[in-house]
Amino acid sequence: MKWLRRIGLLLTILLMIGLFYVVGILVPGTDKKMNPVVAHTPYKISADTQKFHDSLVIADLHGDTLLWRRNMIHRHDRGHIDLPRLREGGVNIQVFSTVTKAPRGLNFDGNSANAPDNITPLAIAQFWPVRTWTSIYERAAYQAERLQDIEKSKGSHLIIARTKADLDQPDGTIIGILATEGSHPLEGKIENIQRLYDEGYRMMGLQHFFDNELGGSLHGEVKGGLTDFGREAVTKMRQMNIIVDVAHSSEKVVRDVLAMSSDPIIISHGGVRGDCANTKKRNLPDDILRQIAANGGILGVGYFNGAICDITPAGIADAIIDALKLMGPNAVALGSDFDGTVKTTLDTSELAAITQALRDRGVKDATIRKVMGENVVQFLKENMPG
Numbered sequence: 001m002k003w004l005r006r007i008g009l010l011l012t013i014l015l016m017i018g019l020f021y022v023v024g025i026l027v028p029g030t031d032k033k034m035n036p037v038v039a040h041t042p043y044k045i046s047a048d049t050q051k052f053h054d055s056l057v058i059a060d061l062h063g064d065t066l067l068w069r070r071n072m073i074h075r076h077d078r079g080h081i082d083l084p085r086l087r088e089g090g091v092n093i094q095v096f097s098t099v100t101k102a103p104r105g106l107n108f109d110g111n112s113a114n115a116p117d118n119i120t121p122l123a124i125a126q127f128w129p130v131r132t133w134t135s136i137y138e139r140a141a142y143q144a145e146r147l148q149d150i151e152k153s154k155g156s157h158l159i160i161a162r163t164k165a166d167l168d169q170p171d172g173t174i175i176g177i178l179a180t181e182g183s184h185p186l187e188g189k190i191e192n193i194q195r196l197y198d199e200g201y202r203m204m205g206l207q208h209f210f211d212n213e214l215g216g217s218l219h220g221e222v223k224g225g226l227t228d229f230g231r232e233a234v235t236k237m238r239q240m241n242i243i244v245d246v247a248h249s250s251e252k253v254v255r256d257v258l259a260m261s262s263d264p265i266i267i268s269h270g271g272v273r274g275d276c277a278n279t280k281k282r283n284l285p286d287d288i289l290r291q292i293a294a295n296g297g298i299l300g301v302g303y304f305n306g307a308i309c310d311i312t313p314a315g316i317a318d319a320i321i322d323a324l325k326l327m328g329p330n331a332v333a334l335g336s337d338f339d340g341t342v343k344t345t346l347d348t349s350e351l352a353a354i355t356q357a358l359r360d361r362g363v364k365d366a367t368i369r370k371v372m373g374e375n376v377v378q379f380l381k382e383n384m385p386g
């Protein structure tokens, strides 16, 4: 009996060490490794630009923070977004997108929907509820619930915008908007649009890195157009004033969506193709971007390699200027892709560096105001549920 007790004690100790390793070392280590910020000396912001930056309404169309086991209420030294850093950067509106399936070996050329999924081990290692281990829908629902918990917690001063009226908040309140990264959480069922809406989702990406039930991904195997289910889903989303995001959709899907109606759509994170090999693979052709702008849609310019060519604040400013030339001053916004397993040169507390870089390049203050946030506010006021 003595021996049995000793073995029991030993197993308990080993289990504790294992848990400590997963929660204390493995999970935060993965987060830090997957969402790095390139080391740099502090960016120089002139007093005048800082004052101007502080006067801006700032909106970011895409951040994947809900994927990570990181209590957003506190400041962290890993990843790109938490509430204290959003406040330091002057952010008023943050779109929280939810990643629910990611094929191993993620690339811009072609990913199989049947490749082993990276989110399953992440969900298990981060102690997500068991229901999320096998259901993609539940992963989207659970991530929405995480943001709802933050909304409910005293002192967070974060609200999830569900209607246009929710966009009018006192200074100091951060407005969160829930978005799916791809519509595979529908699991092929149209009624799941309503269920996700009830969880607070007001923006839905159609695809992520692989072809799904709605149609082809820009990085899928077939890269086809909208399926019948895709058409039905887009129609339903529009009836419900859910914003349609084509950030990872195939060219054919985007052309099909544009052919269905002239209702505005967004590219939550991306850029223009330009001359870079990577941006040519990750971004949509110029004529589609022009059409999206003509319909009153917007492009959120990402801060990562692929969306843009040079990820420094100066490079981000250059990509914004290219987008402005192509789409005009009312159609360009920020779409960081922070915490989306991307390497950046800044986190969200350092957004003034982008304002400074735009000013250094001679972009007019009135245009900077639009790009940094006013375009998104205008778009949401026109397109969210009343």
Ligand SMILES: [Zn+2]
Pocket: 181, 247, 248, 269, 337, 340
């Ligand atoms: Zn993405």
